[in-house]
Amino acid sequence: MKVVTLEPSVADARTHAQVYDALSEDLIQGQIPPLMSVSLRTLAQRYGVSPMPVREAVRRLIAEKALELQPENKRLRVPHLTEHRLLQLMKARQWVESELAYLAAPRVDAELIQRLKDDDDTLMKALATGDVTAYMQANHDFHFCIYAHADADLLYDMARTLWLQAGPFMRVVFARMGTVHLPKDHHQDMIAAFERGDAEAVRASMAADVHEGMELMLDALRSQSEPDKKRRRAGK
Amino acid sequence: MKVVTLEPSVADARTHAQVYDALSEDLIQGQIPPLMSVSLRTLAQRYGVSPMPVREAVRRLIAEKALELQPENKRLRVPHLTEHRLLQLMKARQWVESELAYLAAPRVDAELIQRLKDDDDTLMKALATGDVTAYMQANHDFHFCIYAHADADLLYDMARTLWLQAGPFMRVVFARMGTVHLPKDHHQDMIAAFERGDAEAVRASMAADVHEGMELMLDALRSQSEPDKKRRRAGK
DNA sequence: CGTCCGGCATTGTGATCACAATATGCGCGG
DNA sequence: CCGCGCATATTGTGATCACAATGCCGGACG
Structure with a gap:
């Protein structure tokens, strides 16, 4: 390694x-x-x-x-995600992250809006080129630079912990999907809601975004069922 | 020590x-x-x-x-709780623990009901005698033997972590209150809701119980303001 | 050729030591 | 009596070693 x-x-x-x-x-x-x-x-x-x-x-x-x-x-x-566990992760992420977005809504400034647009841009580019790593990075940045504005360190850390658990599996799913599947762009809606200052709409967009992402992972988990039991080792 | x-x-x-x-x-x-x-x-x-x-x-x-x-x-x-942090703890506890109670509702059996009644009994006795330690213990047991029935380990651990953060301060508050203040018994309502199998009522009762408890802590935090900066040491 | 088994390598855990940074307590000077 | 400075004790951190337990690999036997 x-x-x-x-x-x-x-x-x-x-x-x-x-x-x-x-x-x-x-x-x-x-x-x-x-x-x-x-x-x-x-x-x-x-x-x-x-x-x-x-x-x-x-x-x-x-x-x-x-x-x-x-x-x-x-x-x-690195732990494996069962469907049972993934469902709990989905619930928790939906609540925590939509709450964080809601809290951040009144605190956004023009700079954050611009940064979100930039992030979403690089995210779309990464989708187009099929660069999974860049996509993961951009998506992470998009979410957490919102959360950082919520001034709620406890909830922020909860969100970070949840991503930590979902991360490895998220990568597998998006790599498998080949970044083809782009369901609907909640990010755009969210940015628009931020610009309107509509906190409730922000919360709804975030909940929808998280829900859809986790639903993707859920589908992948169900479909793969039991194909591989490969236990990869750390050595080079 | x-x-x-x-x-x-x-x-x-x-x-x-x-x-x-x-x-x-x-x-x-x-x-x-x-x-x-x-x-x-x-x-x-x-x-x-x-x-x-x-x-x-x-x-x-x-x-x-x-x-x-x-x-x-x-x-x-041991960390000190600021009001800002306590508010986040309250939000998180309300969501996580009411969700856990909601999930546990369809899974309760007669044994659990009985145990909850017993726990609530010892809790009331502890209140009457002013035994703070026994009260803390009974209250903890009451909540977590519900959560254990939710079959949701991730949420359970989240609840445990939140209690871990609130615990030290909770003790201080209840010790100060002298266990005099008993606002309203949501536990009784909750047990009744469990017996009816009314999951939504269970969720509401739990949310109310948590809210009220945290509100107590919030009041205590605000009232004490800045009386003591004593930094007690661990030595005997 | 397949299967079991024995030895070696690797694992996490705990103990102990060294060290720099900081708190603590005591005595001195005011 | 009070504040200040210095010597000592205590702190968290990292390194290294020992050890029991387990995984891994290879050879021997059927």
């Missing part, structure tokens, strides 16, 4: 925090597929640090259910 | 998990007041283990925001 230099910008930050940031970004972007096994020493080597800070970062990610410790194996891996 | 032997029943369980369980129970019960400083070595001594498993347990509790690492000090303590 490729060695990644982890954000040398803030040398002051604690190592385990840097590892956490790097690892969680990889997970949200879906760089590490579901059921992939990882190990403390492997990750330590990957990020060029000792196993110690990795243990702390991983412990936190386990608490956030972005990683799991298999009870029988006691080995570390 | 008193030394606590941590659940010798399951000797197989990992030490850090036992420490986590013990520590989180103490926090939910409000045994450790807000702004109390703790330290890895102190806790290790308290539970009779080495600092290592404590580090892991604490790391998880930090992730769940039941503990915080002061950015300036880099020292460990």
Whole structure:
């Protein structure tokens, strides 16, 4: 596995925090597929640090259910999403993220609007070119630069945790879909609602957007049923 | 600080998990007041283990925001609840816990009903005698034996995390109130709704119960304003 | 050729040590 | 009596080692 230099910008930050940031970004972007096994020493080597800070970062990610410790194996891996769990994720995401959008609505400024439009642009471009990574990135940025304006750190962290859980599987789905399927652009509606200052419409758009995205994942989960039990390993 | 032997029943369980369980129970019960400083070595001594498993347990509790690492000090303590944060906690608790109650409604059996009645009994007794600890315990049991029936582990864990954050402050408030103030018994309504199988009524009762409890905490937070800046230490 | 089994490598966990940063407590000077 | 500064203790963090448990791989046997 490729060695990644982890954000040398803030040398002051604690190592385990840097590892956490790097690892969680990889997970949200879906760089590490579901059921992939990882190990403390492997990750330590990957990020060029000792196993110690990795243990702390991983412990936190386990608490956030972005990683799991298999009870029988006691080995570390990226969790698999069951339909049952995905349904709960959908409910939670719908409430948390529509609430966040609702809270952000009265606080948006022209700068945010422009940024949202730009993000949506790059998102559409990524869809056109079939660049899954760019799509994931743009979609993430679109949502979270809204949430950052809600001035609600607790809800923000809840949303982040939920994305952390959905991330790996989201990547798989969108990669499979080939980015062909673009159901309807709730993002445009949302931007328009922001410009009108219509908080309720913003909330509805966000709920619809999340619902549709998760519905896609749900379909993919149901269709794939039981084709593969492949347990990919971390080694190069 | 008193030394606590941590659940010798399951000797197989990992030490850090036992420490986590013990520590989180103490926090939910409000045994450790807000702004109390703790330290890895102190806790290790308290539970009779080495600092290592404590580090892991604490790391998880930090992730769940039941503990915080002061950015300036880099020292460990129980977080203080601001009004801003408490409002978010209230919103989140209302949604998550009323949803859990709603999901549990069709799954209740006679046994659960009886247990809820018993719990409510001991809760009333605790109120009468002014036993804050017993009240906290009974109230916690009442709520979570409902949530356990919802078959929704993700939402259940969200609720647990929210209680973890509210716990220490809840204790302070109820201790101050002297358990005198008993606004209205939503628990009775809820039990009745469970017996009727009226899921919507259950949801409403739970939302009202949570709302009222948090409103109490909100009042207490506003009234106390800025009386004390005491920073209690962990030492005996 | 298939299957079991035995040894080796790798895993997570816990303990202990080192270290820089900070708080704490004591004594001195005012 | 009160504030201030310095020495000491305590803190979180990271590194390294030990160990039991499990996975993995290869050879031997049927």
